[in-house]
Amino acid sequence: MDADKRIRTVDHHEWTLKAPAHHTEVEKTVAVAEHDRARLAAQGVRTGDVHIHGDDTGLVISFEAERLKNPKRQAAEASHV
Secondary structure, three states, rough: OOOOOOOOOEEEEEEEEEOOHHHHHHHHHHHHHHHHHHHHHHOOEEOOOOEEEEOOEEEEEEEEEEEEHHHHHHHHOOOOO
C-alpha cells in the first residue's frame, strides 16, 4: 500500500444564541467567529468555513480548526511506529 497515514485532531468552535435571536446579535456573533477563524488561519492553522445552523430553539454559529500538534504526543507516536 502506497499511502501515508495521518491523524488530525480538530477543535469545534461554537457559539449558541437562544431563539428568537435579534439580527444584530447574530451579526455580532458571526463577526466574532470570523475574527477568531481568521486569526487562527493567519497563524497557519487549517480552518473550515463559518457555518450557521438554526432551528426553533436557537442558532449555532461554528467552525472547525485543526489542533496544533503536541510535541510530546508526536514523539510518543513516532516511537510506536
